[in-house]
Amino acid sequence: MPTSTSPPPPISARSQKAPRPWRIGDIIDGRKLRVQLTAITQGHKGDDTLIRAQVLDQLHQALFRGRMIAQERLQQGADGLDTARLLAVVQDEVISALYDFTTTHVFRAKNPTEGERLAVFATGGYGRGVLAPSSDIDLLFLRKYKASPWAENVIEYMLYALWDMGLKVGHAFRTVDSCISLSKEDVTIKTSLLDARFLFGDADLSGEMIRQFHAECVEGHHAQFLADKLAETDARHARQGDTRYVVEPNVKNGKGGLRDLQTLYWIAKHIHGGSILENVMKKDFFTKREYQLFVRAARFFWTVRCHLHYLTGRAEERLSFDLQPEIANRLDYQDRTGQLGVERFMKRYFVAAKDVGGLSQILIAKLEAELEEHPTGLKRFIPRPGPKPYGDTVFMIDRNRLSIPEPDHFEKNPMDMLRLFAVAAKDDLEIHPEAMAAVSRASSGFRANMRKTEEARQLFFTCLLETKYPAKILKLMNTADLLGRIVPEFGGIVAQTQFNMYHHYTVDEHTLRAIETMSDIEHGRTEDHRHPARLFPQIVNRRALYVAMLLHDTGKGLGDQQIEGMRTSRKACRRLGMSPSETEIVAWLVGNHLEMSETAQKRDIADPRTVTEFAQLVGSVERLNLLHILTASDITAVGPKVWNGWKAQLLSELHNNTVAALRGGRTDESIVAAELAVRADERRQAVVDAIGELPHVMASMETAYWTEFPIETLVKHASMISRQGETLVQAEIDHDGGAVTLMISGKDRIGLFADLIQAITSQDANIVSAQIFTSENGDVLDIFTLQSADGDAFADGEDRRLRRLEEEVRKAFDGNGSKQRSKPRRGQRAAAFIVDPEVHIDAQASMNFTVIDITARNRGGLLCDVATCLSEQGLSIRSAHVSSYGERVFDAFYVQTCDGRKLTDDAEKQTLKERLLAVISSHEPDTPKTPARELAQAPAADSF
Numbered sequence: 044m045p046t047s048t049s050p051p052p053p054i055s056a057r058s059q060k061a062p063r064p065w066r067i068g069d070i071i072d073g074r075k076l077r078v079q080l081t082a083i084t085q086g087h088k089g090d091d092t093l094i095r096a097q098v099l100d101q102l103h104q105a106l107f108r109g110r111m112i113a114q115e116r117l118q119q120g121a122d123g124l125d126t127a128r129l130l131a132v133v134q135d136e137v138i139s140a141l142y143d144f145t146t147t148h149v150f151r152a153k154n155p156t157e158g159e160r161l162a163v164f165a166t167g168g169y170g171r172g173v174l175a176p177s178s179d180i181d182l183l184f185l186r187k188y189k190a191s192p193w194a195e196n197v198i199e200y201m202l203y204a205l206w207d208m209g210l211k212v213g214h215a216f217r218t219v220d221s222c223i224s225l226s227k228e229d230v231t232i233k234t235s236l237l238d239a240r241f242l243f244g245d246a247d248l249s250g251e252m253i254r255q256f257h258a259e260c261v262e263g264h265h266a267q268f269l270a271d272k273l274a275e276t277d278a279r280h281a282r283q284g285d286t287r288y289v290v291e292p293n294v295k296n297g298k299g300g301l302r303d304l305q306t307l308y309w310i311a312k313h314i315h316g317g318s319i320l321e322n323v324m325k326k327d328f329f330t331k332r333e334y335q336l337f338v339r340a341a342r343f344f345w346t347v348r349c350h351l352h353y354l355t356g357r358a359e360e361r362l363s364f365d366l367q368p369e370i371a372n373r374l375d376y377q378d379r380t381g382q383l384g385v386e387r388f389m390k391r392y393f394v395a396a397k398d399v400g401g402l403s404q405i406l407i408a409k410l411e412a413e414l415e416e417h418p419t420g421l422k423r424f425i426p427r428p429g430p431k432p433y434g435d436t437v438f439m440i441d442r443n444r445l446s447i448p449e450p451d452h453f454e455k456n457p458m459d460m461l462r463l464f465a466v467a468a469k470d471d472l473e474i475h476p477e478a479m480a481a482v483s484r485a486s487s488g489f490r491a492n493m494r495k496t497e498e499a500r501q502l503f504f505t506c507l508l509e510t511k512y513p514a515k516i517l518k519l520m521n522t523a524d525l526l527g528r529i530v531p532e533f534g535g536i537v538a539q540t541q542f543n544m545y546h547h548y549t550v551d552e553h554t555l556r557a558i559e560t561m562s563d564i565e566h567g568r569t570e571d572h573r574h575p576a577r578l579f580p581q582i583v584n585r586r587a588l589y590v591a592m593l594l595h596d597t598g599k600g601l602g603d604q605q606i607e608g609m610r611t612s613r614k615a616c617r618r619l620g621m622s623p624s625e626t627e628i629v630a631w632l633v634g635n636h637l638e639m640s641e642t643a644q645k646r647d648i649a650d651p652r653t654v655t656e657f658a659q660l661v662g663s664v665e666r667l668n669l670l671h672i673l674t675a676s677d678i679t680a681v682g683p684k685v686w687n688g689w690k691a692q693l694l695s696e697l698h699n700n701t702v703a704a705l706r707g708g709r710t711d712e713s714i715v716a717a718e719l720a721v722r723a724d725e726r727r728q729a730v731v732d733a734i735g736e737l738p739h740v741m742a743s744m745e746t747a748y749w750t751e752f753p754i755e756t757l758v759k760h761a762s763m764i765s766r767q768g769e770t771l772v773q774a775e776i777d778h779d780g781g782a783v784t785l786m787i788s789g790k791d792r793i794g795l796f797a798d799l800i801q802a803i804t805s806q807d808a809n810i811v812s813a814q815i816f817t818s819e820n821g822d823v824l825d826i827f828t829l830q831s832a833d834g835d836a837f838a839d840g841e842d843r844r845l846r847r848l849e850e851e852v853r854k855a856f857d858g859n860g861s862k863q864r865s866k867p868r869r870g871q872r873a874a875a876f877i878v879d880p881e882v883h884i885d886a887q888a889s890m891n892f893t894v895i896d897i898t899a900r901n902r903g904g905l906l907c908d909v910a911t912c913l914s915e916q917g918l919s920i921r922s923a924h925v926s927s928y929g930e931r932v933f934d935a936f937y938v939q940t941c942d943g944r945k946l947t948d949d950a951e952k953q954t955l956k957e958r959l960l961a962v963i964s965s966h967e968p969d970t971p972k973t974p975a976r977e978l979a980q981a982p983a984a985d986s987f
Contacts, residue, residue, distance in 0.1 A: 061120040065129055070109050071136045076101070077143055084148045095204075098144060102137050103208045109133030110176065114353055118373070123345030124320075127173035134174055135165070135242060138182075141204055142197075142243050150196045158191035161198075162244040162252070167213070170238035171305075172319060173345070176352035177359075180205070181213040183239060185252055188218065211358075219252045226260045230271040233260055234309055265314045269410060272306050288393060288552035290540055294348045295360040299396030301344045304337070307406050314410060329405065330484065337402055340395045346374070347392065362392070382600045386540050393538035393549050400522050401483040408476035436466055438478075446475035453485035458499065460489060461529065464520055465502040468510035474519060482523040489528045500620045503529055507589050511566050514559030517593075521551060530619075532597040532611045539600055547682025550596050557680035558592050564672060571686060574695040575675045578668045587625045588669050590616065591632035592676060598633070609634035631666065632673055639674040643693040644926040645896070645935045648700060649747035651716035652890050657697065658704035658715070667705065671698050684835070687781045689812050689828045696751060712890065723749035730757050738764040740788045740822045747922070748816040748824060760824070764788055769822075772853045774829075774845045776836050782811065783837040783845070785827040789856060791817055793941075796825075796920050797910035802855035803827060804907055806848045808837045813906075813923040878931055882959045884952045886945050892921050892937040893946040895955075899963035901932045908962045909934065916955055917941050 067073075083097045113129045142163065146152065152159050167181035168174060184198050198216060205212045217225070226233035236256055241249040261268075280298045295301050308323055317323035324337055350370050351359050362370070371388035378384045430439035430446055437459060439446045445467050447453070453460050460482050467474050493499055506516045520526035527534025536550040548556065563569040565579045582588065594615055598608030612633040616626035638660060646653045661667045671694060679686040703722065704715045723746040731737055733754075738761055741748075749757065763786065764771055770789040777784050787799065796815065803810060812828035829837040838844035854860045881898040888894040895913075899905060906925060913920060913936065921937040939945065946952055 061122065061125075062116050065112075065116070065125075067132050067136065070112050070129070071105050071133055073136050073140060076105055076136070076140045080140060080144045081148070084144075094148075099204055099207055102141060102204075105140075106133060106137045106208065109136075114176070117346070117349055117353070122342040123347065123349040124173065124342045126349045127168075127175055127345050130176060131165075131169060131172050131174040134169065134180060138163075138180075138201075138205070139243050141201055145197050145200050145204075149200055150193055152193050156191065158186070158188050159193045160187040160245045160248050161185070161194050162246070162249040163242045164239040164249070165242055166215075166235045166239050168238075170235070170240045171308075172240065175345075175348055175358065177211075177355075177357050178352070179211040179213045179358075181235070182215075182242075183222075183235075184214065184216045185222070185244075185248060186216070186218055187245075187248055190216065219248070219255060222252060223255055223259050226256065230268070230275065233268070234272075237261070237309060237312060261313060265410075268313045269310055269407075272310055273407070276303065276306050288396070288538075288549040290389070290547060290549065291361060291363050292392065292396070293361050294344055294351065297396070299393075299399040301341070301348065303399050303403060304341050304344070307337075307403060310410060311406065329402070333402060333405060333484070336398045340398050340402075343391070343395050350374075386600070389540040390538045393540065397522070397524075397538055401524065404476055404522070405480035405483060408480040433466070436462070438463060438466060441475050441477075444473045444475040444478075446478045447481055450477070450481055451485075453481050454488060457485060457488040457490070458493060458496075460485065460523075460525055461499055461502045461506075464516050464525070465505040467519075468506045468513070468516040471510065471512075479519065479523055482525060486524040486528060489525060491531075494529050495618060497620065499529065503619070504586070507593070508586060511562065512559075513562055513589070514555050517558060518555050521555065530593065530615055532594060532615045535611075536597055536599060541599065547685075548680075550599055553680050554593060554596055557595075557676045558589065560679045561589070561592055561672060561676040564676065571679070572675050572691065574691065574698065575672045578672060582668050582672070583665055584625065584628050584669060587621070587628040587632070588673060590619070590621070590625075591629045591636070591669075592673055594629065595633050595636045595673065595677065605634045605637060608636075628666070628669070632669060635660065635670065636673055636677060639670050639694065639697065640678060643697045644690070645924050645933055646894075647747065647889065647892075647922050647924070647937055648693065648697040649719060649750040650889050650892075650937075651712050651719060652888065654697075654700045654704050654719070655712045655715045658701045661701060661705070664702060664705055667698060667701055684781065684833070687811075687830075688777060689782060692753075696753075700750065716890070719750050720746050726750070726754055726757055729754045730761050733758045734761050734765065737761060738769060740764060740769050740818070740824055743818040743820050743822070744816055744824060745818065751814060751816075760786065770856070772849050772856065774849050776839060776845075781830070781836050783808070783829040783839075785829055785848070785852070787823070787825045787827070787852065787856065789823060791821050791823040792858075793919075794911070794914040795823070795856070796923075797907060797914050798855040798858070798860050799825065799827075799852060800907040800910050802851045802860045803829065803848070804904060806844070806851060807832070808848065809927075810906055810925055811927065813925055815920055815922045817919075817921065880960055880963045882956045882963070884946065884956060886947060889937060891945070892939055895936045895938060895959070897932070897934045897936070897959065897963060899932055899934075901927055905932065905963065906934065908965075909936070909959065912958055912962045913938060916958070918946075918955075 079101055080098050083101065084094055087093045087097070110130065110133065113126050113133070116129070117123065117126045162185040164170065164183040164185060165172075165181065166183050168178060169181050174180070184194070186194055198214075202212060202214060222232075222236060226236055239253070239256075241253075279296055279302065282296075289297065293300060308320055311317070312323045315323070320341060321338065324334060329337060347362065347370060348360070350373050351362065351366060354366060354369055354373075359366070367389060368385045371385040374388060376384040376388040376391070379387065430441040430448075432438075433440045433445065437448065437452075437456070439448055445463065447459075447463070463474065463478060463482065466472065494503075506520065507513050510516060517526055520529075521537065527537050533551065533554070536554070539550040541550065547553075560569070560572075564572045564575050567576060569576075591612065594612040595608065596604065597611040597615070598604040598606065601607040601611070609630045613626055613630045616629050621629070638657070642648070642653065642657050648654065661670065675686070675691070675694060678690060700719065703718050726749045727737070730741075741761055741764065752760070763773055767773065772785075772787050774783055774785045776782075785803070796813075800810065800813075808829040809832055810827055811830050812826075814826040816824045816826075818824075831837050831839075838848070851860065878900040879898075880900070881896075883896040885894045885896065897909060906923070910920065910923075917940060918938040919941060921939060923937075924935040926933045926935075946955070
């Protein structure tokens with residue numbers, strides 16, 4: 044597989060050759076088309092309606108033929124830039140023929156006046172000579188003075204004709220002066236005119252506008268245009284999430300996508316002129332290799348974009364999960380051992396996006412320097428301070444940014460690339476764009492033998508450990524393609540994706556965000572991780588912790604990620620010169636980095652067996668502390684809103700219970716159970732001390748309840764029940780946790796849990812946790828954590844919805860709730876994933892309960908269906924642990940039979956397993972419908 048240090052991969056994985064270059068005359072014969080339109084006019088004189096209909100039909104046929112040829116060529120291996128150029132030329136021929144027909148046969152101006160002078164330009168992407176299959180056609184109708192009736196009639200006729208052919212047309216009708224004045228006010232209009240390409244009409248008027256535009260709006264305004272386009276780019280990146288590594292990227296507007304390439308083109312064209320992409324970008328901006336990367340990225344993104352448009356039948360720019368496998372298949376990316384074809388394709392996408400980021404740095408740095416060398420206006424008379432040596436280093440300080448003495452410095456001194464980042468990290472300095480560009484150009488000169496030197500090791504650890512913002516430096520190193528050369532195991536996960544709906548970023552971006560979170564925890568920059576922040580000063584192996592986080596996902600794509608990660612991390616640690624004991628700590632953390640999260644979210648953390656087994660796995664308080672910090676950082680870095688107060692509480696309680704078990708080395712199950720009982724008694728007494736007598740429903744509640752929550756939460760529960768009565772339904776928004784806590788207490792009955800689930804989900808609430816506690820007297824105290832579908836607190840700011848939820852739950856509690864099931868929502872994105880349903884029944888995972896683990900596709904109503912099935916089998920649910928990971932759920936149920944025993948009969952377990960599999964396999968989502976799939980499913984006679 045390609046890595047960050049590999050040569051640029053091909054646009055597709057196809058082995059066949061692309062079709063031969065096209066000639067427009069072989070696709071559309073412009074002269075013949077005009078003759079046909081004239082023949083239609085002469086053959087139906089006097090019947091304008093019929094003439095118009097037949098002319099439009101003839102033009103549409105020509106356009107359709109051209110578009111079909113472009114699509115066929117794309118499917119045969121032509122790249123997208125070739126396709127976009129072909130589509131633009133086809134469009135030119137059709138619109139030009141329409142203009143000639145309109146001005147010759149419909150509104151002929153025999154003696155044109157000055158007011159009837161008209162020039163037509165293509166603008167936007169169409170002006171650059173490229174057109175995506177479903178993109179708008181942008182036209183500028185340029186007049187000399189105010190509009191004449193003739194010009195208005197021509198424009199109106201043409202626009203309605205184009206619309207009637209099904210084209211989306213953006214248009215403007217302006218004079219030369221208005222074009223100039225608007226360009227001075229609006230950088231978007233100025234950019235559009237920078238792309239303007241004369242199509243037909245008055246050539247003299249066209250030339251006049253172009254000359255005046257360049258004289259008044261371009262020459263001498265390069266610095267302002269550069270600043271405007273960079274500000275525009277920053278704003279667009281912010282809207283798209285400000286990272287090029289989101290797993291459903293926007294091909295056109297996403298960071299590192301087509302628009303970033305176009306921005307570089309616009310800036311370069313503004314300063315140095317040129318027409319098509321290739322000759323604009325060849326003007327000494329890039330080395331030969333960088334120019335090849337630029338064109339290769341442009342061709343790749345255009346290929347993906349054209350396939351997206353043809354596949355969806357619309358101007359779709361987002362490479363969503365349901366479309367990724369289709370595009371990967373079209374480009375012939377096949378599955379390989381440990382990696383899906385779609386993951387290989389997306390890695391190719393993010394390698395291209397990363398290349399665009401590096402090229403942007405190079406070009407912007409060069410243009411900024413070029414503009415600074417030639418100041419304009421009053422700046423010419425203001426002395427500009429030059430770069431100065433920085434301390435005893437080889438580097439320079441240029442306007443408070445760390446720079447280099449000459450552009451080719453790193454080619455002569457490759458180790459100084461690492462020294463540059465180490466100095467910037469230690470002294471908290473910004474790095475000059477020219478220096479970053481120089482690193483990107485020279486990074487391939489950092490050889491394998493260099494990273495094994497003691498100096499390289501110490502410089503790397505300076506970047507990782509001797510700064511308050513290690514992620515900032517590491518991200519710069521990764522962008523410059525240096526980090527993967529120093530730590531090749533990390534280089535293997537650069538631009539790598541995981542084809543699921545849970546992870547929001549590529550593996551390398553996720554890893555660096557996790558390091559950023561860990562640093563925030565260490566230095567007190569976050570309020571979301573109070574418990575891990577208290578642990579940080581206690582840990583001894585800080586270096587091992589940071590190295591483990593950098594390497595924790597390096598096993599992905601190689602097999603079992605934890606096992607393979609241990610292997611890769613040991614190799615990396617030895618190269619980094621770490622001691623055997625440190626190496627083993629790193630390998631253990633990498634090999635077990637999922638265990639604390641899975642135990643906390645999928646198991647009853649108050650069950651003595653769960654605590655005992657986890658304590659035996661961890662072995663020491665130091666390892667527990669390290670794993671807790673790593674786990675919290677890892678979960679937070681998965682994506683926005685993934686971390687919440689509920690997960691923080693689960694990890695904290697598991698940590699506290701495990702510390703108690705490890706104290707004095709006592710990990711025997713019976714001793715752990717006794718210690719948990721002691722803790723429960725202490726908390727029970729603390730609640731009594733706080734409010735007085737315990738409510739009846741809490742007085743005989745099991746140990747698990749008292750060890751599941753902190754004392755302040757237990758006091759809150761007791762106060763609520765004392766105030767409102769033993770039968771309670773209360774929903775409150777927990778703003779810290781980003782969820783609604785729904786508390787229910789009262790008498791238990793068969794099927795109650797399923798009825799409650801039905802009532803909750805009927806209100807469109809997403810259950811992220813269900814904690815069910817039952818006393819010896821048959822009282823229940825259930826705590827549900829609820830969120831909306833997008834991960835926010837359910838009904839946040841909508842008090843009426845909360846009250847309606849409480850009302851429906853009370854009805855269900857009394858047995859009067861609605862039995863009508865809402866239909867599961869079906870989505871195309873979820874249908875892109877194959878989720879194999881699994882049911883595992885384990886009688887050994889708990890001392891007193893049978894644990895049922897379920898893996899299934901995430902859908903509305905699933906939890907209710909499973910709870911109903913368990914109830915129908917005569918099983919009582921002691922607790923439910925609901926874990927949602929994108930398109931998948933991993934739910935665990937602790938159950939007993941009605942007479943309080945475990946499930947031990949093999950026949951009973953097999954019957955239960957079969958019924959549960961039938962339940963979780965139902966309601967599979969529809970296969971996504973796209974024009975390509977519908978075409979493939981159509982009868983052969985209907986195919987093109």
